Amino acid sequence: MPPKKRKNEVAVDDVDGKEWSGGELSDADTFKKLENKFSLAGAHQKQRYHADGASGLFKNDQIGQPLKPDHANRPMWVVEDGKIILESFSPLFPEAQDFLINIAEPISRVSRMHEYTLTAHSLFAAVSVGHNPEEIINRLEKYSKAVLSSSVVNFIKKSSAAYGKAKIVLKKTLSYIESDDPALLRQLLQDPVISSSLADSNATLITEAAPKLGGMMIPGTKMAAGANQVAQPEPAAEESQAPNDMIATLREDDEEEEEEVQVHSFQIRSETREAVIKQCWEIGYPLTQEYDFNNDTVNPNLDIDLKPHAQIRYYQEKALSKMFSNSRARSGVIVLPCGAGKTLVGITAACGVKKSCIVLCNSTMSALQWRAEFLKWSNINQEDIAVLTSLEKNVFPHSAGILVTTYHMLAASGKRAHDTAAALKFIQEREWGLLIADEVHIIPAAMFKKVTYSVASHCKLGLTATLLREDDKIGTLNFLVGPKLYEANWQELSQQGHIAKVQCAEVWCRMTPEFYQEWLNTAGANSPKKQLLAVLNPYKFQACQFLIDYHAKRGDKIIVFSDNVYALEKYALKLVHPYIHGGTSQGERLEILENFQHNERIHTVFLSKIGDTSLDLPEATCLIQISSHYGSRRQEAQRLGRILRAKRRNDEGFNAFFYSLVSKDTDEMSYAARRQTFLVDQGYAFKIITKLEGIENRNDLFFRTLEDRKELLTEVCLAKESDAAEEKIAGDTFSMNLNRRKKGGARRTAGTLADLSGGAGMSYIEYNKSKNKELTKSKGVKNSFIRKLNSSHTNSKKKKAAGE
Numbered sequence: 138m139p140p141k142k143r144k145n146e147v148a149v150d151d152v153d154g155k156e157w158s159g160g161e162l163s164d165a166d167t168f169k170k171l172e173n174k175f176s177l178a179g180a181h182q183k184q185r186y187h188a189d190g191a192s193g194l195f196k197n198d199q200i201g202q203p204l205k206p207d208h209a210n211r212p213m214w215v216v217e218d219g220k221i222i223l224e225s226f227s228p229l230f231p232e233a234q235d236f237l238i239n240i241a242e243p244i245s246r247v248s249r250m251h252e253y254t255l256t257a258h259s260l261f262a263a264v265s266v267g268h269n270p271e272e273i274i275n276r277l278e279k280y281s282k283a284v285l286s287s288s289v290v291n292f293i294k295k296s297s298a299a300y301g302k303a304k305i306v307l308k309k310t311l312s313y314i315e316s317d318d319p320a321l322l323r324q325l326l327q328d329p330v331i332s333s334s335l336a337d338s339n340a341t342l343i344t345e346a347a348p349k350l351g352g353m354m355i356p357g358t359k360m361a362a363g364a365n366q367v368a369q370p371e372p373a374a375e376e377s378q379a380p381n382d383m384i385a386t387l388r389e390d391d392e393e394e395e396e397e398v399q400v401h402s403f404q405i406r407s408e409t410r411e412a413v414i415k416q417c418w419e420i421g422y423p424l425t426q427e428y429d430f431n432n433d434t435v436n437p438n439l440d441i442d443l444k445p446h447a448q449i450r451y452y453q454e455k456a457l458s459k460m461f462s463n464s465r466a467r468s469g470v471i472v473l474p475c476g477a478g479k480t481l482v483g484i485t486a487a488c489g490v491k492k493s494c495i496v497l498c499n500s501t502m503s504a505l506q507w508r509a510e511f512l513k514w515s516n517i518n519q520e521d522i523a524v525l526t527s528l529e530k531n532v533f534p535h536s537a538g539i540l541v542t543t544y545h546m547l548a549a550s551g552k553r554a555h556d557t558a559a560a561l562k563f564i565q566e567r568e569w570g571l572l573i574a575d576e577v578h579i580i581p582a583a584m585f586k587k588v589t590y591s592v593a594s595h596c597k598l599g600l601t602a603t604l605l606r607e608d609d610k611i612g613t614l615n616f617l618v619g620p621k622l623y624e625a626n627w628q629e630l631s632q633q634g635h636i637a638k639v640q641c642a643e644v645w646c647r648m649t650p651e652f653y654q655e656w657l658n659t660a661g662a663n664s665p666k667k668q669l670l671a672v673l674n675p676y677k678f679q680a681c682q683f684l685i686d687y688h689a690k691r692g693d694k695i696i697v698f699s700d701n702v703y704a705l706e707k708y709a710l711k712l713v714h715p716y717i718h719g720g721t722s723q724g725e726r727l728e729i730l731e732n733f734q735h736n737e738r739i740h741t742v743f744l745s746k747i748g749d750t751s752l753d754l755p756e757a758t759c760l761i762q763i764s765s766h767y768g769s770r771r772q773e774a775q776r777l778g779r780i781l782r783a784k785r786r787n788d789e790g791f792n793a794f795f796y797s798l799v800s801k802d803t804d805e806m807s808y809a810a811r812r813q814t815f816l817v818d819q820g821y822a823f824k825i826i827t828k829l830e831g832i833e834n835r836n837d838l839f840f841r842t843l844e845d846r847k848e849l850l851t852e853v854c855l856a857k858e859s860d861a862a863e864e865k866i867a868g869d870t871f872s873m874n875l876n877r878r879k880k881g882g883a884r885r886t887a888g889t890l891a892d893l894s895g896g897a898g899m900s901y902i903e904y905n906k907s908k909n910k911e912l913t914k915s916k917g918v919k920n921s922f923i924r925k926l927n928s929s930h931t932n933s934k935k936k937k938a939a940g941e
C-alpha cells in the first residue's frame with residue numbers, strides 16, 4: 138500500500154521518479170523532474186512578456202502584489218516565477234545578499250542589480266545548511282518591496298518541506314538516517330528499499346538530544362558561540378545605512394532563544410547507503426549527508442593543522458562555515474572563481490576533519506600542486522602525504538594520511554600494474570574521512586560515479602569555479618556530492634583584490650574579401666573549413682599580431698588560445714612564438730612554460746585546448762582567443778580564470794585583459810555572444826572593439842599584400858579536412874558541439890582599444906578608489922576557523938577521556 142500523504146509532502150507518484158538504472162542521466166532526470174514539478178518559472182513561462190529584457194521582470198501580472206509603504210527602504214523584488222531582483226545599491230544589500238546566496242541560485246550579478254532564482258536545487262541547499270521554510274519566507278517578506286505572492290510562498294513551503302528533513306549521518310562509522318520528525322522516519326520505513334536496508338529489522342527509532350547548533354550561519358550577523366563555528370568577519374562592503382527600526386526588525390530572528398531539540402534516527406547497514414540515498418531522492422526526500430567526525434573513534438585521527446601564517450580569507454571562511462555548521466562536516470560543492478583559493482579551502486577542510494583525506498584531481502600536474510600546497514599551508518608530515526599518479530605510486534605508511542590522486546587513476550579499467558593495483562586496494566579497503574573532488578564540474582558523470590562509489594568516504598567536498606556544464610548534467614552533482622554550499626561573487630572578490638580586475642573585449646575583425654568569398658562559397662554551416670577560414674582571416678591575424686606587440690610593450694605575459702591546432706601552428710610559427718598542443722611532449726611543455734614564466738624574452742605562448750584544464754599555467758596578464766568554437770560558457774570562464782591570479786592585481790589601476798578575436802559576419806559572432814553569457818552574468822562587461830587604434834600605421838604586419846593573403850588562402854583551401862577539425866584530447870570534456878543550443882547573447886558596448894586600455898579614460902575609471910583601498914586593507918581577515926575546530930576536537934577528546 139502506498140504511504141499516506143501528509144500535508145506539504147511530496148509523494149512518490151508526484152515525483153514521477155524513474156527506476157535507478159545506473160545510467161548517466163537517471164538521477165539528473167529525477168532531479169529535473171522534481172525541479173520542473175515545483176519550478177515556478179515553468180508554471181509562469183506562458184505569462185512571460187518578451188518585449189525586452191527588463192519589462193517582463195516588473196510586469197504587473199508578475200509582481201502583482203501591493204507595494205509596502207516603506208518599499209523604498211527594502212532592497213528586493215520577488216517576482217511570481219521565483220525570480221528575485223536585488224538592488225546592490227541598497228544599504229541592506231550585504232545582508233540580503235548573504236541570505237540570498239543561501240537560498241537562491243545567482244543568475245546575474247551586474248553592478249547595480251543582482252538576479253537570483255528560487256529553484257528546487259537552491260531550496261534543497263538552503264535547508265541543508267539549516268534554513269527552514271518559515272524563516273525563508275519571513276526573511277524574504279522582510280526584504281521584499283511588495284507582499285510575497287501566495288505562489289512564491291507555496292513553492293517555498295512545498296519544495297522545502299520535502300527537502301533536508303532527513304539526514305544520513307555516520308556515527309562511529311555506522312550509518313543512520315536521522316530526523317527531528319519521527320513521523321517522517323516512520324514513513325520512510327514503509328518504503329520497501331529503505332526498510333530492507335535496516336541494520337536490525339526489529340529495531341525501533343532511537344531518540345537522543347541533537348548536537349548544539351554552534352555555527353549556523355545567520356546572514357548578516359555574527360555566529361553564535363559553540364563548537365566548530367566560524368567567526369564571520371564581513372567583507373568591508375558598504376556599511377549598512379538602513380533605518381534603525383528596519384534593521385531591528387530584520388535582525389529580530391537572531392535574538393531568538395535556543396531550545397533543546399531532540400533527534401530521532403534508525404540505523405541502516407553501511408553497504409546499503411547508496412541505495413538508500415538514491416531511494417530517498419526518488420521518493421522526493423533527498424538526504425543531507427553529514428559526518429560526525431568528532432565522534433568517530435574508529436578512524437584514526439590525522440595530525441594536521443594550518444600553519445600559523447595561513448590566514449584564510451573571509452569568503453573562504455564563509456564557504457567553510459557552510460560545510461562545518463553543526464559540529465559535523467556536510468557534503469557539498471563550494472564554488473569560487475579561479476585563483477580565489479579553492480586549494481586552501483580544501484586543505485582547511487582537511488585540517489578541520491583531521492581524518493584520512495583523499496584528494497581527486499584532474500591531472501598529474503594538479504596532484505603534485507595539491508601536495509605542494511598541503512606542505513605549504515599545513516603542518517602535515519612529508520611522509521603522511523602521498524601522491525598516486527601514473528608517475529608516482531605512493532601511499533602513506535601510517536594509519537592516517539592524505540592521498541592525492543587523479544580521477545583517471547581511479548577510474549581506469551582493465552588490468553592494472555602490480556603497484557597500481559596494490560595502491561587501489563589500499564584506497565578501497567579503508568574509510569576516508571574526507572574526499573575532496575577538485576574541478577568537480579568537468580568530470581564526466583559516469584567517471585565520477587565510478588570513482589566516488591569505489592572510495593568509502595564520510596564526507597565529500599566538491600570544488601569548482603563554475604557550476605556550468607553545457608550538457609546539463611550538473612544536477613547529477615547534487616546527488617553524487619551534495620548541494621552547492623557556497624558561491625562567491627566574482628566582482629566583489631576582484632574589487633577586494635583577491636582576484637584581478639579584468640577588461641574584456643571582443644575585437645571584430647573584417648574578413649578580407651577573398652577569404653569571405655571563399656567562406657560564402659563553402660557549403661555546410663559548421664564545416665571545419667569554414668571555421669578555418671574565419672580563424673585564419675588575415676585581418677584577424679593582424680589584430681592578433683598588433684595586440685601581442687601592444688601588450689608585450691606594456692610588460693604583459695600573453696597567452697593566445699586557439700582550439701584549432703592547424704591555425705595555432707600557423708599563427709605561432711609566423712609570429713615566432715612557442716606553442717603547446719595535445720601532441721607536444723611533456724618535456725617540451727614544461728620547458729616552454731618554464732621559459733614563459735621566467736624568461737623575459739618569452740612574453741607570449743600559444744596554447745590549444747590543452748591549456749584549459751591539463752596544464753598548470755604560469756600566471757598571465759593578457760589572454761587572446763583567436764579561435765573558440767561552440768559557445769562553451771564554462772571554457773570561457775576557465776580561460777578568464779587564467780588571468781585572475783595576476784600578481785600585480787593589487788597595483789593601483791592594474792587590469793588584466795581578455796580579448797576574443799571574432800571574424801565579422803561569420804558564425805564566430807554568435808558563438809562569442811553565447812560564450813560570454815556566464816561572464817556577463819558575473820558582472821563583466823565585454824566591450825566591442827571595431828577598430829584597433831594605430832593598426833593602420835603599422836607597416837610591419839603580416840598579410841598586408843593581396844599576394845600574401847591569396848597565398849594564405851590557397852594554403853587554407855589545400856588543408857586536409859583533419860587539419861580543420863577540432864583537436865581531440867584524451868579525457869577532454871569540452872569537445873561538445875553546442876551549435877544547437879540557443880540562449881540570449883551577451884550585452885555589448887562599443888569601444889576602441891584606447892578606450893579599453895584607459896587611453897580615452899572611458900573603460901576602467903576607478904570608481905570609488907578609497908573604497909577599493911579600504912577593501913584591500915580588509916583582506917586577510919584573522920582566521921579563527923581552525924582554532925575553533927581544534928578546540929572542538931580537544932573538547933570532544935576531553936569528553937571521551939572523561940567517559941562522557
Ligand SMILES: Nc1ncnc2c1ncn2[C@@H]1O[C@H](COP(=O)(O)OP(=O)(O)OP(=O)(O)O)[C@@H](O)[C@H]1O
Binds near residue numbers: 602
Ligand atoms: N587565504 C589565502 N592567503 C594567502 N594566499 C592565498 C589564500 N588563498 C589562496 N591563496 C593563494 O592564491 C593563489 C590561488 O589559489 P588556488 O590555486 O588555490 O586557486 P584556485 O581557486 O584553486 O584556482 P584554479 O581554479 O585556477 O586552480 C595561490 O597562490 C594561493 O596560494
